[in-house]
Amino acid sequence: MDLANLPPTRKGRNYEIHAIGLREFAGLRKDDEKLNPFELAYYAKLLVASFEQIEPFLTQETKAHLLGTGKDKWSGGACSQALPDGRKLIVLNPTHTKNRQNATLMEEISHVFLGHKPSRLAIKKKNKDGEIIARDYNAIVEEQAYSIGAAALVPYSALKRFVEMGKTSREIAEHFEVSYQLVEYRIKVSRLWKTYLSIQGDGNRFSNKSA
Numbered sequence: 001m002d003l004a005n006l007p008p009t010r011k012g013r014n015y016e017i018h019a020i021g022l023r024e025f026a027g028l029r030k031d032d033e034k035l036n037p038f039e040l041a042y043y044a045k046l047l048v049a050s051f052e053q054i055e056p057f058l059t060q061e062t063k064a065h066l067l068g069t070g071k072d073k074w075s076g077g078a079c080s081q082a083l084p085d086g087r088k089l090i091v092l093n094p095t096h097t098k099n100r101q102n103a104t105l106m107e108e109i110s111h112v113f114l115g116h117k118p119s120r121l122a123i124k125k126k127n128k129d130g131e132i133i134a135r136d137y138n139a140i141v142e143e144q145a146y147s148i149g150a151a152a153l154v155p156y157s158a159l160k161r162f163v164e165m166g167k168t169s170r171e172i173a174e175h176f177e178v179s180y181q182l183v184e185y186r187i188k189v190s191r192l193w194k195t196y197l198s199i200q201g202d203g204n205r206f207s208n209k210s211a
């Protein structure tokens with residue numbers, strides 16, 4: 001593996017190697033090829049149900065919450081118990097854009113490939129004030145899964161090249177079908193933010209662009 005094509009941080013390199021493995025598994029050969037998590041979900045034994053499919057099982061109140069007041073508080077949900085055929089049911093927030101759904105689904109796929117136990121969702125303990133908090137283990141696996149999923153969607157080597165070519169985060173986001181926030185997060189964790197800003201100048205170029 002060419003070390004020049006890996007991020008400068010140890011953590012970043014570790015995540016990148018997993019992400020490259022996932023992309024190879026998905027059959028992608030070039031680092032700038034777009035990864036479609038919906039295709040990969042099949043191999044991760046995830047059954048992605050549309051919200052319409054689960055709607056009949058929800059009460060009006062639940063539905064109103066999930067799509068209304070609570071819509072920004074969840075990105076996706078997975079059933080911790082597998083279906084009889086071994087697949088795991090997952091539902092993505094239908095109010096989120098396709099680009100956000102790609103990142104959510106990719107995180108779920110990473111959990112499967114990293115062998116994270118579904119019970120992670122149930123592991124909770126109380127802190128000294130009696131509030132329910134997720135255990136540290138959760139925070140670690142969540143960070144791993146999200147980071148690797150994001151790296152699989154936006155690989156470091158292609159990202160670096162695009163940044164050096166002067167592409168904006170929105171242009172890169174459009175290319176990989178992810179949110180520009182995810183691209184900027186990738187630029188930052190990959191230690192490319194300084195380069196990005198110096199090439200983009202004072203920031204006028206991207207702040208003038210509409211979403």
Ligand SMILES: [Zn+2]
Binds near residue numbers: 107108111142145
């Ligand atoms: Zn997760």
